Amino acid sequence: MIAGISKITFPMIQEPRGNLSFIENSTHIPYDIKRVYYLYDVPAGSARGGHAHHELKQTLIALSGSFEVHLDNGTAQETVTLNRPYEGLLVDTLVWRTIDNFSSGSVCLVLASDIYREEEYIRDYCKFLATVKA
Ligand code: TYD
Numbered sequence: 001m002i003a004g005i006s007k008i009t010f011p012m013i014q015e016p017r018g019n020l021s022f023i024e025n026s027t028h029i030p031y032d033i034k035r036v037y038y039l040y041d042v043p044a045g046s047a048r049g050g051h052a053h054h055e056l057k058q059t060l061i062a063l064s065g066s067f068e069v070h071l072d073n074g075t076a077q078e079t080v081t082l083n084r085p086y087e088g089l090l091v092d093t094l095v096w097r098t099i100d101n102f103s104s105g106s107v108c109l110v111l112a113s114d115i116y117r118e119e120e121y122i123r124d125y126c127k128f129l130a131t132v133k134a
Contacts, residue, residue, distance in 0.1 A: 065106025
């Protein structure tokens with residue numbers, strides 16, 4: 001994987017009556033989770049993201065269905081398909097991400113290291129490249 005991203009496999013308790021996965025703050029996530037948000041009812045053909053963060057770290061999980069995460073750390077690019085509820089994609093600071101190809105009914109859960117602060121977003125790709133190279 002390119003620098004700035006990694007995969008996390010969460011525990012899965014498999015039983016005939018169904019599967020159960022769990023995520024513990026300090027055990028499975030390398031930062032304190034301060035916010036949880038989720039993307040759902042994403043229309044076919046829609047794209048989310050299109051930004052990077054100065055300070056925020058996030059873990060993306062396909063709780064249901066599948067989608068593609070396109071990642072760019074300023075020097076290398078990679079596309080990761082998420083489709084397993086027991087897998088997380090950890091995205092560090094200064095990684096540009098776009099999410100698309102949402103399957104019908106998919107849910108993208110995001111575990112974030114801080115509350116929402118628009119001022120720490122980088123929404124301009126040229127500014128992102130300049131920040132990474134600085
Ligand atoms: P944005 O982060 O651009 O969404 P995405 O990256 O998923 O495409 O946020 C979309 C809008 O929602 C924007 O107006 C900011 C707002 N927002 C909040 O108010 N709180 C949040 O926790 C998040 C993630 C977004």
